[in-house]
Amino acid sequence: MAYFDGVGKIQFEGKGSDNPLAFKHYNPKEVVLGKTMEEHLRFAVAYWHTFTYEGADPFGANNAIRGWGNLSGMDLAKARVEANFEFLEKLGVPFYCFHDRDIAPEGSTLQETNKNLDVIVDLLKQNMKTSGKKLLWNTANMFTNPRFVFGAGTAVNADVYAYAAAQVKKGLEVGKELDSENYVFWGGREGYETLLNTDMALELDNLARLFHMAVAYAKEIGFDAQFLIEPKPKEPTKHQYDFDAATTISFLQKYGLTDHFKLNLEANHATLAGHTFEHEIRVAAINGMLGSLDANQGDMLLGWDTDEFPTDLYSTTLTMYEVLRAGGIGRGGVNFDAKVRRGSFEPDDLFLGHIAGMDTFAWGLKAAAKITEERVLDSILDERYRSFREGIGLDIVSGKATLASLEQYALQNNPIKNESGRQERIKLVLNEIIYSV
């Protein structure tokens, strides 16, 4: 059965096209800085927003029109698998991502839940074989079920912690079975509401213990995916432990986990933390921790995780500039952790949302490539930091300088001359580049 009958294969038609179901910028085989767009961007569709979410919000019920809407239980799970592969094929996206509970319903026992999962994983595997589509990452949903009210790896109850460990074990087995490129840990309810009833030190030690167990088990079963942690500052808990890239990196350093983990950074999580997406990517990159991206955007006027499709060119340009600067996204990709608005309830909207995101990223990639190729920002940096390439600056960066030698220099160096940073000019140049590609 086809779930998106009205839609054919989405083609690249270029800038002049007015066909809404076509790409104007994303041309998968177009070579940009030595790699195809497809290789640079490694797009993925998020199962939960595309096939599991059906429009409900805290004030209203499901309203989306979906071909699988009348099904339930395992029939629904199987239909979603078919819909997933039809969608990936038509959209021309190579990867997808899921939580365990997106793909199969929970049973009344863990045994039954795992059995349901096995049936669907088999089906996914068959479809992946025939379609050539791949899994960018899988993860365990350890936040929806009421047992996880106080977290999973940071639970206050050891029985819940053990259940979470069992779920992660199964998740790693599923990832291996489907040859996943990465395995993600997003700290669903790993955080707290009030310190009055929270043992923060124990919770963080336990979380690290879970990560060490996961590393050991992946090694034991020969699952060689890249492990990723996805930072987020708040929501659902008031204070999430993996607040942002810097906090998460210091956690990994404290517990000796840096060799085994990188970061999956999400645009809307960055803005919730009071950062730009490019800030988070730069922090990860300079620490060798850039793993993958969850592409979306928040709303300046709303203080929560709205997971909108990315349509802000300025942001995708700077995002892709950071990715190029870091040498690429490696085994990661650009996963659309994004959902259509509740008012966009027709099946075609799923395509239109992804096309908007893919075109905005492709456009951003082209602009970022031009900035890189023409050394627009590099030449500014060269000039701005030139004092560190000779004389006293070279003494500083080569480790030769001491407080005494710097004092001697400062005493005779008067007055100090600074130069303008010219950021207004630079931003106008960026605008011109973005609109020229």
Ligand code: XUL
């Ligand atoms: C939640 C979020 C998750 C993770 C995977 O804000 O981003 O969907 O990406 O658990």
Ligand code: CO
């Ligand atoms: Co995410």
